[in-house]
Amino acid sequence: MPKIVDHEQQKIKVAEATWRVIRKAGMENATVRQIAQEAGFSPGLMRHYFSSQTELLAYAMNLVAERVRQRIESYPFSGTPLANILWILGVFLPLDEERQAEMEVWLAFKVKSLTDPSLQELAMRVRAEMKAVMEQAILSLIESGEARPGLRADAESEPMLVYIDGLALHGLLYPDQMPQSRLSELLKLYVESLCNESNEQGVTD
Amino acid sequence: MPKIVDHEQQKIKVAEATWRVIRKAGMENATVRQIAQEAGFSPGLMRHYFSSQTELLAYAMNLVAERVRQRIESYPFSGTPLANILWILGVFLPLDEERQAEMEVWLAFKVKSLTDPSLQELAMRVRAEMKAVMEQAILSLIESGEARPGLRADAESEPMLVYIDGLALHGLLYPDQMPQSRLSELLKLYVESLCNESNEQGVTD
Numbered sequence: 001m002p003k004i005v006d007h008e009q010q011k012i013k014v015a016e017a018t019w020r021v022i023r024k025a026g027m028e029n030a031t032v033r034q035i036a037q038e039a040g041f042s043p044g045l046m047r048h049y050f051s052s053q054t055e056l057l058a059y060a061m062n063l064v065a066e067r068v069r070q071r072i073e074s075y076p077f078s079g080t081p082l083a084n085i086l087w088i089l090g091v092f093l094p095l096d097e098e099r100q101a102e103m104e105v106w107l108a109f110k111v112k113s114l115t116d117p118s119l120q121e122l123a124m125r126v127r128a129e130m131k132a133v134m135e136q137a138i139l140s141l142i143e144s145g146e147a148r149p150g151l152r153a154d155a156e157s158e159p160m161l162v163y164i165d166g167l168a169l170h171g172l173l174y175p176d177q178m179p180q181s182r183l184s185e186l187l188k189l190y191v192e193s194l195c196n197e198s199n200e201q202g203v204t205d
Numbered sequence: 206m207p208k209i210v211d212h213e214q215q216k217i218k219v220a221e222a223t224w225r226v227i228r229k230a231g232m233e234n235a236t237v238r239q240i241a242q243e244a245g246f247s248p249g250l251m252r253h254y255f256s257s258q259t260e261l262l263a264y265a266m267n268l269v270a271e272r273v274r275q276r277i278e279s280y281p282f283s284g285t286p287l288a289n290i291l292w293i294l295g296v297f298l299p300l301d302e303e304r305q306a307e308m309e310v311w312l313a314f315k316v317k318s319l320t321d322p323s324l325q326e327l328a329m330r331v332r333a334e335m336k337a338v339m340e341q342a343i344l345s346l347i348e349s350g351e352a353r354p355g356l357r358a359d360a361e362s363e364p365m366l367v368y369i370d371g372l373a374l375h376g377l378l379y380p381d382q383m384p385q386s387r388l389s390e391l392l393k394l395y396v397e398s399l400c401n402e403s404n405e406q407g408v409t410d
Contacts (some may be wrong), residue, residue: 175333
């Protein structure tokens, strides 16, 4: 058993080194050699954990998604529906250093998936998961009576996903024009637009 | 004079070869060697036009923006404000093969700009241009009396840019979930949300 745990921990070490290489030098420099150097692994040791670059990148991409999943699963959802939806959407925005790192790496993987079919399935699975999380958040808002009249969870979840991904993209690419304070502000305005007008004050405060 | 024209045309040839390499094999394979091969240029001839990979990539990135600019400048804006705003936002979405190619390449350049400062300034300049185009489109909608009460061009242009970039991203990354028909549908729903309720019928038809 300790051996298995160690095996997994070593793979996580390599994945985290992969993230650092991508953030520092771009996907074009995320070669097995560069990643081994960053992780402090010999080429032989690398081959022990990953048989190919493709396998390594898929593992490193999946680990980003897994970290985000764990964060959502550990959230108590004990606040108001409004606070919950702001929190859940904030999970997918670069609102602190940790999320910014995750999202930079995730975006690089998504763009790589355009030319690397082995990453496409994961990208699509995570998209479906995010959409489901958002649909659930909208449903809670509707059930609480705070949603604006006519809001439908099935119709709004995809535009919501698109807008949140757009915000994340702008936060990463244009940090001067879209600092964390502006991301938070636009997020609040968006959530307000889903709510009864009488509730808007509560979101803004 | 013919020599200057030829010089520029040869550079455009190289830029277009760069786009093809990026689309087929990803930014990580957009090396001077690969691009020369795709363009059918010798290494010596490549050096005649571009002194470095950085210069080449910046030129190829700028040419994407230039093509989009030209398309906007040649549009007569002779339709209704609603038709105009749908057209102008459609310029930035992968609604046909040509725009899909442009946007895939543009996204790859934007992501590369995260680790390549020489591309950042252009990415930011184009963002500002797009925002200005959108602000103008919203102003036209307001002036025509078709905007919903309270719509403000200065406040809406940035959320609009974010949403359109989110749509473009989803159209590129998830073509199965977000085919051109769905992109057009979400675009219309978004433009409807900016309009007087009495006008919505006209947009949907």
